[in-house]
Amino acid sequence: MRHVLLVRYGEVFLKGANRPHFLKVLNDNVKKAVKPLGGHVWMSDSRIYVSDFDDLDACIDRVTKVFGVYSVSPAVELNKDFEEIAAACVEMMKPYSGTFKVQGKRSDKKFPMNSMEIAMEIGGRVLESNPNLKVDVHTPEHRLMVEIRDMAYICVQEIKAVGGMPMGTGGKGALLLSGGIDSPVAGYQLMKRGVKLCAIHFQSPPYTGELARDKVMQLAKKLAYYSNGMRVYMVPFTKCQLEIHEKCPEELGTLITRRFMMRIAERLARDFGALALITGESLGQVASQTMEAITCTDAVVEMPVFRPLIGLDKTEIMDIAVKIDTYDTSILPYEDCCTVFTPRHPVTKPKLETMPKVEEKLDVEALVNEAVEGTEVIII
Amino acid sequence: MTRTGNRPMQAYLDNSATTRPCEAAIEAMERCMREGFYNPSSVYAPAVEAFRQEREARENLLKPIHSAGCDLIFTSGGTEANNLAVLGAVTRMRGHQTVAVSAVEHPSVLAAFDRLHELGHDVRTIGVDIHGQPDWTALEKALEDGASLVSMMQVNNETGALLDAEKLSRLVDGRALIHVDGVQGYLRVPFDMKRADLYSFSGHKLHGPKGIGALVVKKGVKLNPRQVGGGQENGLRSGTENTPGIAGLNAAALELQGLWPDLPGRLMAKKLRFIEAVRRVVPEVVVHGPAPEDAAPHIVNLGFPHVRGEVMLHALEAEGVYVSTGSACSSKKLKVSSVLTAMGIPPQNAEWAVRFSLSPHTTDEELDYAAGKLGMCYDLLKRFQRR
Numbered sequence: 001m002r003h004v005l006l007v008r009y010g011e012v013f014l015k016g017a018n019r020p021h022f023l024k025v026l027n028d029n030v031k032k033a034v035k036p037l038g039g040h041v042w043m044s045d046s047r048i049y050v051s052d053f054d055d056l057d058a059c060i061d062r063v064t065k066v067f068g069v070y071s072v073s074p075a076v077e078l079n080k081d082f083e084e085i086a087a088a089c090v091e092m093m094k095p096y097s098g099t100f101k102v103q104g105k106r107s108d109k110k111f112p113m114n115s116m117e118i119a120m121e122i123g124g125r126v127l128e129s130n131p132n133l134k135v136d137v138h139t140p141e142h143r144l145m146v147e148i149r150d151m152a153y154i155c156v157q158e159i160k161a162v163g164g165m166p167m168g169t170g171g172k173g174a175l176l177l178s179g180g181i182d183s184p185v186a187g188y189q190l191m192k193r194g195v196k197l198c199a200i201h202f203q204s205p206p207y208t209g210e211l212a213r214d215k216v217m218q219l220a221k222k223l224a225y226y227s228n229g230m231r232v233y234m235v236p237f238t239k240c241q242l243e244i245h246e247k248c249p250e251e252l253g254t255l256i257t258r259r260f261m262m263r264i265a266e267r268l269a270r271d272f273g274a275l276a277l278i279t280g281e282s283l284g285q286v287a288s289q290t291m292e293a294i295t296c297t298d299a300v301v302e303m304p305v306f307r308p309l310i311g312l313d314k315t316e317i318m319d320i321a322v323k324i325d326t327y328d329t330s331i332l333p334y335e336d337c338c339t340v341f342t343p344r345h346p347v348t349k350p351k352l353e354t355m356p357k358v359e360e361k362l363d364v365e366a367l368v369n370e371a372v373e374g375t376e377v378i379i380i
Numbered sequence: 381m382t383r384t385g386n387r388p389m390q391a392y393l394d395n396s397a398t399t400r401p402c403e404a405a406i407e408a409m410e411r412c413m414r415e416g417f418y419n420p421s422s423v424y425a426p427a428v429e430a431f432r433q434e435r436e437a438r439e440n441l442l443k444p445i446h447s448a449g450c451d452l453i454f455t456s457g458g459t460e461a462n463n464l465a466v467l468g469a470v471t472r473m474r475g476h477q478t479v480a481v482s483a484v485e486h487p488s489v490l491a492a493f494d495r496l497h498e499l500g501h502d503v504r505t506i507g508v509d510i511h512g513q514p515d516w517t518a519l520e521k522a523l524e525d526g527a528s529l530v531s532m533m534q535v536n537n538e539t540g541a542l543l544d545a546e547k548l549s550r551l552v553d554g555r556a557l558i559h560v561d562g563v564q565g566y567l568r569v570p571f572d573m574k575r576a577d578l579y580s581f582s583g584h585k586l587h588g589p590k591g592i593g594a595l596v597v598k599k600g601v602k603l604n605p606r607q608v609g610g611g612q613e614n615g616l617r618s619g620t621e622n623t624p625g626i627a628g629l630n631a632a633a634l635e636l637q638g639l640w641p642d643l644p645g646r647l648m649a650k651k652l653r654f655i656e657a658v659r660r661v662v663p664e665v666v667v668h669g670p671a672p673e674d675a676a677p678h679i680v681n682l683g684f685p686h687v688r689g690e691v692m693l694h695a696l697e698a699e700g701v702y703v704s705t706g707s708a709c710s711s712k713k714l715k716v717s718s719v720l721t722a723m724g725i726p727p728q729n730a731e732w733a734v735r736f737s738l739s740p741h742t743t744d745e746e747l748d749y750a751a752g753k754l755g756m757c758y759d760l761l762k763r764f765q766r767r
Contacts, residue, residue, distance in 0.1 A: 205698060206698060206757075209690070
């Protein structure tokens with residue numbers, strides 16, 4: 001008898017011919033996640049199992065954060081001996097009260113009892129031993145699973161995991177990470193769909209300081225927990241901002257700044273092998289996030305720009321930020337590059353045709369090159 | 381800090397935040413931890429020796445403030461000493477109290493008075509003028525209304541404004557207890573315990589270690605402890621004494637005492653020279669608070685018009701010059717220094733504030749370097765004003 005963690009996957013199931021590939025990636029990601037705990041991972045009968053870990057709670061925490069995992073159950077692995085299984089079931093159900101049901105499943109047809117018999121017999125024994133339990137086969141509070149496979153497995157507790165698609169199966173994307181509440185959430189949403197991310201941050205010393213940089217690294221680390229590491233690009237952005245501030249109309253400042261960020265981000269995204277840019281914009285949240293403004297920023301890049309938060313309210317975004325534990329870091333009050341030269345009255349309905357004229361005074365190519373060349377790459 | 385080998389030049393001008401521990405302090409602490417680690421409350425010979433050294437430190441630390449006949453309670457630092465003075469004194473008094481505090485105190489004093497307010501006491505906040513001097517009339521009114529405790533700092537941490545302790549003590553004239561927060565003043569500006577009943581200071585502002593400070597208590601002044609237990613420090617601060625901290629603080633204080641009586645004058649000369657050098661490169665610079673020669677010799681608060689203090693700080697940081705702003709910024713809303721606004725400086729100007737604080741170890745080379753960098757950074761930054 002030994003303790004194992006039974007790992008169920010969700011949407012991967014729906015895949016057709018690609019399923020083996022998705023499963024292999026998922027299996028590898030679970031392996032990476034439990035590696036620090038010394039766990040052994042294997043796949044069998046459309047499940048993933050983890051055994052030989054030091055710390056069950058830490059193992060659950062890590063595996064439930066692997067994208068593609070639907071749920072996990074702490075389970076006991078036993079020999080296919082009915083008496084041994086029944087005794088373990090009685091033991092497992094001891095702390096429970098309320099209603100329960102036993103669900104039997106037999107994929108090893110050589111086992112002498114069928115699923116119904118297993119469920120009935122074990123249900124009876126559990127009921128005898130624990131007076132706090134009653135049977136309810138329709139809507140039980142606890143579901144005791146008894147599965148006879150190459151070994152026997154029993155479990156009762158099921159813990160929901162993050163779901164989504166295995167990391168890496170969705171390709172690579174580049175996240176523009178500002179330090180605010182939205183961008184880490186946007187990154188999380190795409191990671192959940194299997195996208196391997198890099199983060200791009202724009203820093204503007206001396207207008208931003210070491211604390212702001214530290215904050216962004218903290219956020220990147222929180223996201224990296226889901227993907228076993230991340231590459232962070234730190235872009236020196238002061239020169240671009242000062243040139244824009246000096247040479248462009250104030251009310252277009254933020255918009256032109258966004259256009260520079262997109263141009264630089266696209267270059268770095270290519271370096272990372274990403275096929276899309278990801279931003280935390282939500283329609284209408286600020287002046288640069290209107291349809292007109294987004295049209296102007298998208299016009300400078302060829303890559304698709306994913307905005308997973310486009311239809312969410314600020315409160316909905318905040319809820320996710322709390323859930324993924326980035327909220328408390330995001331609200332630390334350090335100036336970031338977006339707030340340095342905020343215009344008093346930014347344009348909300350800019351015209352795309354006017355943009356090239358406005359940018360005429362700037363040496364766009366040189367500024368972008370300089371920023372890209374000065375970018376620092378940090379691997380976490 | 382000066383140029384050594386290939387290390388780039390640095391100028392550390394944030395000595396009011398903390399100071400670099402001096403060699404004597406580090407050595408004394410190491411010796412204490414390696415050899416004199418015994419518990420001063422134990423009764424065998426080496427422990428008694430530890431007790432004796434602690435007593436010697438207490439006596440040494442009391443000397444520079446003419447405090448014969450005072451007790452000294454070691455604390456974890458300035459904050460705890462201030463808390464103990466304010467909360468310890470008032471909770472010991474019977475019934476509802478009227479108390480007075482200046483508007484520009486350190487948060488560890490202001491928060492203690494907030495607590496008194498929550499407990500139902502009548503807290504009078506005494507305003508200050510543009511030079512940081514308290515509104516003596518308002519204080520007199522509070523005293524007439526029966527104020528039993530007055531708290532004012534010896535040297536303001538943001539502007540260097542000096543307390544006229546003699547005037548304060550004359551005005552109070554025994555009607556109330558006087559607490560003076562001496563964290564920025566002790567051993568850099570003279571003080572006489574004749575002028576106060578309670579006086580706090582901290583080790584790491586005088587080249588000693590962090591985690592040690594003290595409250596000096598005049599004989600006869602009664603306090604309630606804030607921390608109870610084994611009854612150390614006359615029952616006012618239980619817990620095994622921080623003997624390495626005490627040894628370090630004492631060594632640092634002895635070193636500074638050795639520089640007296642010239643030390644304030646030397647510091648002042650350095651400061652004035654620095655301000656002169658800054659004026660040469662940034663003629664627009666403004667001094668916040670009292671005229672430099674009337675303020676503490678080691679602190680000056682300067683405003684660089686149209687350049688936010690935080691931006692100047694980071695620009696200087698890139699050049700190896702370390703300073704503080706008078707203001708704490710938040711990303712969306714600018715919060716300016718409550719000290720500067722209490723002094724009547726408009727919020728817009730308070731935003732430009734940068735505090736420079738010197739130590740006896742600050743060199744002319746550091747100050748010249750810093751002034752040069754200030755001029756360079758200002759020329760660059762003033763071109764890009766927030767509209």
